[in-house]
Amino acid sequence: MKLLELIEEDYIWVDEKLNNEKDVFKKVNEKARTDNKVKETFFEALCARENEFPTGLNLGQYAIAIPHTDSEHVLSEFVAILIPEKNVTFQGMEDPEEEIHADIIFVMALKESNHHLTILREIMSLIQNEEIIQELIEVKNKKEIIQILERVDFNE
Amino acid sequence: MSKRLNIFVACGSGIATSTVAADKIEEVLKEKGLKNYKINKISMTELQGALSSADVIFTTNKYRGEHDVPIMSVVPFITGIGEQKKVEEVSTLIDQVLEEKED
Numbered sequence: 001m002k003l004l005e006l007i008e009e010d011y012i013w014v015d016e017k018l019n020n021e022k023d024v025f026k027k028v029n030e031k032a033r034t035d036n037k038v039k040e041t042f043f044e045a046l047c048a049r050e051n052e053f054p055t056g057l058n059l060g061q062y063a064i065a066i067p068h069t070d071s072e073h074v075l076s077e078f079v080a081i082l083i084p085e086k087n088v089t090f091q092g093m094e095d096p097e098e099e100i101h102a103d104i105i106f107v108m109a110l111k112e113s114n115h116h117l118t119i120l121r122e123i124m125s126l127i128q129n130e131e132i133i134q135e136l137i138e139v140k141n142k143k144e145i146i147q148i149l150e151r152v153d154f155n156e
Numbered sequence: 157m158s159k160r161l162n163i164f165v166a167c168g169s170g171i172a173t174s175t176v177a178a179d180k181i182e183e184v185l186k187e188k189g190l191k192n193y194k195i196n197k198i199s200m201t202e203l204q205g206a207l208s209s210a211d212v213i214f215t216t217n218k219y220r221g222e223h224d225v226p227i228m229s230v231v232p233f234i235t236g237i238g239e240q241k242k243v244e245e246v247s248t249l250i251d252q253v254l255e256e257k258e259d
Contacts, residue, residue: 053168053200053217057235070169093173094231095218108172116172120234124176128236 003079003122004149006110010035011080012142018084021050025067028080028107037076038109045069046107056090056100062133063100065090066123068108068116079119080107081145083137103137126152159257161193161250164206164213165230170199173216173234180233181214184246212253214246226253 010031018024029043046069055066065088082088082105090105092098106123110116126132126149135148165181167174174197185193198206200217213219213227216234228249232242 049168055168057231058237059235060237068169068172093216093234094229113171116169117175120172120176124234124236 006079009142013082042073045073054091056092064104065102071111074109164210167216177230177233
């Protein structure tokens, strides 16, 4: 299972107006419900999980968030990428008191536990590359995002 | 022969970030030449139950409960930011734990 295999243009949002994490989750849930990729419980599960164990990660110059749920709420796997017009405030994974202004949000909707690991590793190698993050933040359309991801060598 | 070091690594689910962190911690242990240890991956909700048997616990989320066992956050192993410094901190903590265990 590769990150790219789970990313579709329909699940990429660029320059979207998103005011808070709920907006992010609504956006993804609405689409995923329409496509029957998640159960009715997905939205609440995503919110509850983020509330209890936040996923904001500070990367120095940038910040991201990697919200996810338990696999039981997912019918068909995907990873959504949201690059909002303005960063969205999440709480920090390490310290929930800390506000993280996420430039990029990866919502992981996965079924298999070993997929969580593979996908997370790929996202990690992605986010540890500042140039790539910078490129992603500057893109203006969905196709460019996929092209950038295609270029990244995850086996580094 | 030293007593076995019982290590727990916890994250929200006990699946994703804990596994990534656990791999890194294992690297640190091997680097130190340690062989007698066990690394257990658990979810944050299972953490309280692990307190009685753990020598040391590493987490990617903050644990808010009370604890006597040393607990250290290892988020730098996920982001790569400050990773080297964290490797040293983990190494130092392991030394301390081992020392206490021998007493």
